[in-house]
Amino acid sequence: MKRIGIVGGTGYTGAELIRLALTHGEFEVACVTSRGDAGTPVTKVWPSFAGFLDLDFTEPDPGRLAECDLVFFATPNGTAMTAAPELLARGVRIIDLSADFRLKSIPSWEHWYGMKHASPALVAEAVYGLPELNREAITGARLVANPGCYPTATTLGLIPLLEAGIVEPRTLIADAKSGVSGAGRKASLAHLYGEVAENFHAYAVDGHRHYPEIVQTLNAVSAEATDITFVPHLLPMFRGIHVTLYARLRERVADLQALYGARYDGHPFVRIEEANSHPDTRAVYGTNLCRISVHQVNENQLVVLSVIDNLTKGAAGQAVQNANLMFGFPETQGLTAPPMAP
Ligand SMILES: NC(=O)c1ccc[n+]([C@@H]2O[C@H](COP(=O)([O-])OP(=O)(O)OC[C@H]3O[C@@H](n4cnc5c(N)ncnc54)[C@H](OP(=O)(O)O)[C@@H]3O)[C@@H](O)[C@H]2O)c1
Known part of the structure; x- marks a missing residue:
């Protein structure tokens, strides 16, 4: 123990x-x-x-x-x-x-x-604690920087494309939405039920702290410098992040499903959903899962959907995943319960 x-x-x-x-x-x-x-x-x-x-x-x-x-x-x-x-x-x-x-x-x-x-x-x-990128370094670390919630969902959705070099790396778009628990438990007028319920809006369009973190990770996996337009929104719900990612293809790819499947093979918490499916936040509620689906909507345009629970894969669950690696426990120890749904 x-x-x-x-x-x-x-x-x-x-x-x-x-x-x-x-x-x-x-x-x-x-x-x-x-x-x-x-x-x-x-x-x-x-x-x-x-x-x-x-x-x-x-x-x-x-x-x-x-x-x-x-x-x-x-x-x-x-x-x-x-x-x-x-x-x-x-x-x-x-x-x-x-x-x-x-x-x-x-x-x-x-x-x-x-x-x-x-x-x-x-x-x-400090090792950046995204196990799907830095598993080996985390294993030997004594100080781990657990990633942010938006950066986790965003980078997991884009890493396979940038590693393969098949998308324009400087015109990426992340249209991101989070439940209110992402803002923490401290009292704040903007996060009162009366302000959030039956309401929906973007915030920090001109610059959010997660932007440099996302670019740092994308640059680490891309042969060319990357850039991304990152726009977060506040959803009238408690848990969950849904990120819709847009990327322009440079070349035709025969099988995007295979590309994503191969990239996350052996990574137990990233699930590549069926082609053209629409994962919802309920399908990851309370779990350390990231569910990703890939859509090619026309000749050059890719849309990738990535969902996580911000409190779990976006924070505490990923932290436990990292602790498991640091202590040499199975990576999934304590994180295997299915989502709480419906
Ligand atoms: N919420 C999310 O979805 C999420 C996701 C990823 C990362 N994060 C990050 O994780 C951290 C915690 O987020 P949260 O949402 O759990 O925050 P929170 O709900 O606001 O809770 C903050 C906690 O920190 C304690 N605290 C505050 N100032 C402290 C200090 N100077 N020294 C010691 N304890 C202090 C508070 O208790 P006392 O004031 O009573 O000590 C409280 O228990 C934040 O940095 C946040 O950005 C959050």
Whole structure:
């Protein structure tokens, strides 16, 4: 059994980490933190865990966290980068669900996140935790930067095309939609039920923080520089991301299904759906799955649909997948339950 700590246990991704850890089989939830609810039973904030977990929230005290084998940071940007050096020095492995270690360019990170990076020396060491791209490096890592939710759905949908070099790499489009849990649990007027229900809109069209992260990954797999128009939208539902991707084909491809199937062969969480199908978010609800379908709509135009659960493959599930790789457990350990549907 590995002792795990969760910093930020009153948030949505923290709760999803607890939920997955409770049935994992190799994880003991040793420490769950909250500054606002320290001393309160976890089940007071999350009654759904009553009978499954008997633990109080604690302050994010480094001494206590250092007793864990691995600590997940399910915290806002800027938190993990200040705590990581001490924990790593004490032999604790870290998976950060925030963006602190995702971008390799420090100036770019400081531009997009509007603060000075507290641990620039650790950025080079951090492994970007997309197992479908970096499985081997994750296996030996002590610091993993868990990808963002939109970047996970977007890049998984485009990687096969860019690796094969068969699409125009600078005219890509990602029309992305997320449920409100993507914004976290902190109170915000824009995310009140009364504002979200029966409503639908785009946001951050002029620039979203996930844009540089997406381009960084696409450039890593493409022989030529890439660019993408990324437009996120807020959906009136709780969980789920649906990304519609547009790419211009440079050459005819005999069998796109085979291309995608071969690329993700051996990657248990990426499912290539039947040609011309329309995966829905319910088909991934509460799971670590990414379902992808590929459509060639005319001579040159490809449309790729990619759906994930933002809290699971987009955050906590992918973090557990990474932890499995880091500890040498089967990659799917604790992540095999089918979607909760209908
Ligand atoms: N929601 C998603 O779908 C999603 C997907 C991918 C990645 N992420 C990323 O994952 C991280 C967590 O997201 P979330 O949606 O779970 O956030 P959230 O619901 O807002 O929860 C944040 C948690 O962090 C704790 N916290 C806040 N400031 C802290 C600090 N300075 N030190 C220690 N703990 C602190 C909060 O509890 P206390 O204030 O009581 O300590 C709370 O438990 C974010 O960086 C987010 O961008 C989220």
